[in-house]
Amino acid sequence: MLDLIIFMVSAGPNANPNILIKTISSIENTIGSINYKYYFVLSPEQEKTVLNMVKDKLLSNDKIITIKDSVGSWASQYNSFFDSCKKLTKYILYTHDDLEIRTQDFFNKTINLINGKENEIGWITFTGDFYYRELGKPWAVSARMGFAKDRNKWPYIYECHKFNSSHEGKSKENLHLLDMPESGKLVKIHAAYPHFNIISVKSMEIIGPCEDWTLYTHLTDEDWGLESLKNNLWNIWVPDIYYTHPTNYSERVGGHRWTKEAHAGFTKKWGFVHGSESDEQIAEIRIEYKDTLIPWSSYYNTYDWEYL
Numbered sequence: 681m682l683d684l685i686i687f688m689v690s691a692g693p694n695a696n697p698n699i700l701i702k703t704i705s706s707i708e709n710t711i712g713s714i715n716y717k718y719y720f721v722l723s724p725e726q727e728k729t730v731l732n733m734v735k736d737k738l739l740s741n742d743k744i745i746t747i748k749d750s751v752g753s754w755a756s757q758y759n760s761f762f763d764s765c766k767k768l769t770k771y772i773l774y775t776h777d778d779l780e781i782r783t784q785d786f787f788n789k790t791i792n793l794i795n796g797k798e799n800e801i802g803w804i805t806f807t808g809d810f811y812y813r814e815l816g817k818p819w820a821v822s823a824r825m826g827f828a829k830d831r832n833k834w835p836y837i838y839e840c841h842k843f844n845s846s847h848e849g850k851s852k853e854n855l856h857l858l859d860m861p862e863s864g865k866l867v868k869i870h871a872a873y874p875h876f877n878i879i880s881v882k883s884m885e886i887i888g889p890c891e892d893w894t895l896y897t898h899l900t901d902e903d904w905g906l907e908s909l910k911n912n913l914w915n916i917w918v919p920d921i922y923y924t925h926p927t928n929y930s931e932r933v934g935g936h937r938w939t940k941e942a943h944a945g946f947t948k949k950w951g952f953v954h955g956s957e958s959d960e961q962i963a964e965i966r967i968e969y970k971d972t973l974i975p976w977s978s979y980y981n982t983y984d985w986e987y988l
Contacts, residue, residue, distance in 0.1 A: 682769040684716040684787060684878075687761050690777035691723035691750035699778045699928045700729050704739060707775075712785035719765060720747045721757045726777075754897050755890035762889070766881050775876045779808075779925035786921045790878060793866055793918060797988055802883050802908030805872030806921040807839075811851075812858070815929065818843035818851035823917045824905060826870025826977035827962050837982040839919070859983060860919055866988040867917040870977040871905020875925045886911050893945030902954055903946060909973040914988055 686707065690700050704718075720730060727747055733739040745765065748757065758774070765772075773787075783789070786806070794801055811819040819835035828837070836843045842857040851857075861867045874897050879887075887907045890900055908915050946954050951968075952961050966975040980986065 681715075682717055683714040684711075684771045684773055685745065685765055685769040686716060686718045687721075687758060687772060687774040688718065688777055689721040689750065689754060689757060690726040690729075691721070694928065694931075695723055695726050695777065696928055696931065697725065697729040700726055701733060701738070702927060703775070703777050703779055704730070704733065706780040706782075708739065710781045710784050710786055712788050714787050716787075717743050717745045717769075719745045719761050721750050721761075722747055723750050726750075753892055753895045755892040755900070759889045759892075762884060766885065769881060771878055771880050772884060773876070773878045774874075776874070776925060778928050779876055779923050780927050781876070781921075781923045783921040783923075787878070789921060790918055793864070794916070797866070798880060799882075800914055800988065801866075801916050802879065802887060802911070802913030803872045803905060803915045804878040805869070805915070805917055806876055806923055807917070807919050808873065808875055808923055808925045810924045810926070810929070811835075812840060812843075813852065813855070814924070816849045816852050818847045818854075818857075820982075821873055822919075823867075823869035823915075823982075824871035824873065824902060825982050826905075827957060827965065827975065828870070828977045828980060828982045830981045830983070831957075839983070841981070841983040861917075861985045862987070863920055865919075865985075867919060868976070868986040868988055869915050869917045870909070871902055871915055872917070874901040876923050883908070883913055886913065891945060891949070894941045896942075898939055898942040899946045899954060903949070906950065906974060909976065910969065912973050914973065916988060 734741045790804060805822060808822050811817040811821060818840045820838035820840040823838060825831045825834060825837050830837055839858050839860050842859055847854055887904060891903050905915050962978050969975055
């Protein structure tokens, strides 16, 4: 039994061989002493990149379960992966192909923090601080805000709630305004952004498969976050573990794809429009989902830290 399988897709217009090498290398350099393997879904060019890493001894071939062609939607690729590998591992990490993990032994640190609470937890995510530490934009993009009282103040939420529009382009000079949660704690959140997340196979089976609304992942994180809360599993942010995303910001092309289709699928399933929830709709959500954790975020600001 593996401790962890890392699921990674690298294909499409933003797939970059050098960035993929940097991403995989950062995992190799920080993952620590655990039993893990990769499950790759790659374009032909990115498959060559990974095989060259093996050839150059930057990655062991023994660490690769399989390399699949990037055919079909991300959801179908993930669901196929989970069905074929869920009996092989205790935990899954799904990650973008354009990030750098900066905290050593991140997996064991996470497991130690959740010890004894595993059955209460759905998604586990970490701190993505690229925008305010590198780009000068005081944007909090580690956790989704859900129905929080300060939801209309985005992006000045969570650890960035002391910033405002006057700090745009100036956050690097004003990092003293960051308000981080207490170190060594598990912070309850509405949902995780889809950059770099860990989940147990047990929780994944409870939450269920990825909705196959579009070819890409738009609103997948919101939907999975709600499914977790609907099943009374807490989504968790570990603020002491850091990653940089994206590492190819200046080279990225295009924005979110198939947003209209994703929003249509989301609204049909959940009965409300994501990102446009009025106070009246939230009152209805509190009633409809009163026996679940879904309404939880509506009673707090994002920075009213609730610890598990």
